[in-house]
Amino acid sequence: MTVQATYAERTYLCETCPLMVRKIFRNLSEEELAFMSRFKRGELTIDRGATVLAEGTKNPHLYTVLFGWGFRYKLLPDGRRQIVNYVMPGDLIGLQGSLMGEMQHSVEALSPMVLCMFERSKMLTLFHDHPELAYDVTWIASREECMLDENLLSVGRRTALERLAYLIAFVFERATDVGLMKEKASVIPITQQHVADTLGLSLVHTNKTIRKLANLGLISWSEKGCKVLDPEKLQELAHWEADSDKVRPFI
């Protein structure tokens, strides 16, 4: 596993935050931008496979994803792994550790990533001086909770095929929202092992389920990852509806 991490002082200014151009994200006021700019400590640039945060450690930072894909997971002592969610641009990670001390999960990059780094000790200041931003942080935490509820429903109660369809549809929907699926050839950069560890299935059975879904013409698999061919049919198969309100806070 090649792991490379670069700490850049400041490549992106908050005033020209790459997230702001996306219209699902709410705009920040001048004043909020100024504060965020002080809150920001730098940037973290990492390769695919690198660990952003590790279970059991105390990290003095929290991050907002600016570019790239990653996933959040937990391990059992014997090595069994459960991926609990995926992270994408606009997602805040490390909040748990920030509030409660030690990290209870790890985060790993699925592609090269750039993250915006904040000092966790400044959180209280944020809550004091910028109630709206504090509200946004809570909003973001609440959204994560919502996604976890969905994932739990899926792993607990859907069949293998439905689970897979849900996972792909869900990740595709989120990725599209933040502009990760712009190009025609875009794929979700995961391996079948990732899928298995997300769905709670074995690798072999995951492979067979993926074949089935591919034969139905809803997805295709390449070395790079998963290509989504028919998001609507996937949603239907999963008995799931993407909610298309949108405009959410970030940072």
Next chain:
Amino acid sequence: MTVQATYAERTYLCETCPLMVRKIFRNLSEEELAFMSRFKRGELTIDRGATVLAEGTKNPHLYTVLFGWGFRYKLLPDGRRQIVNYVMPGDLIGLQGSLMGEMQHSVEALSPMVLCMFERSKMLTLFHDHPELAYDVTWIASREECMLDENLLSVGRRTALERLAYLIAFVFERATDVGLMKEKASVIPITQQHVADTLGLSLVHTNKTIRKLANLGLISWSEKGCKVLDPEKLQELAHWEADSDKVRPFI
């Protein structure tokens, strides 16, 4: 199903909030108490089986549990149910709906419950005037996220027996913390159907797994629910450790 709901103007004053006597909860300042007292809208008293909040609805309130047990769940269109977590005294419910509009899950009572009712529209005021309380709200949301991660790990990666052991140990731990297990004869007031819907198993297989765990002498089952005989062994079997820091915020 007998459903009874009573809205009492004010039986418990915030100044003598029954949660404050528990030492795991942090104490509020005079000023915070005064604010909470204004924030509070009344109390909701309901029977076992009654629905506190329903998926798909917009509810103008959020609640903190004062007494009793409940559970949070989601449904698939065909009726399959997944219980995502249990709620106990000190838990805040309805925050998601409060921030994001419609409820994405339902909450049902497992015993008679008393809930402290707040107006969701006042949330912004809370964030403006009481940053510490706002921070606490976020802390609480973050804790819920943490529990969901654990539950997901369990449903996704543990065997049926480990899952059951984890569930019982986890619920027992939480219940003990908030004083629900005071008496020798205390049971967790759930049916095997609840267990099945939490673990993602069928009722029949859940029953057989419960028998196995009971034969090992770790639990016993009665009409009233589940009695915990050996919490340590349960934790061990589940490869799980309760974290014993404690002192958390509430409301």
Next chain:
DNA sequence: CGCTTACTTGAGTCTGGTCAAACGGGGTGG
């Protein structure tokens, strides 16, 4: 060219699901 990583596929096994039936306690109406 050999090695590694990721995907595939088949065979055999077992965990967990479905179907069906029965039991026991508590509540209810005759």
Next chain:
DNA sequence: CCACCCCGTTTGACCAGACTCAAGTAAGCG
């Protein structure tokens, strides 16, 4: 007071979805 019913639990028989083991392929890389 008794018969009946309902709910939750229990058990057995049988089936299927998912797991393990094993082997083989294909692409990428040093």
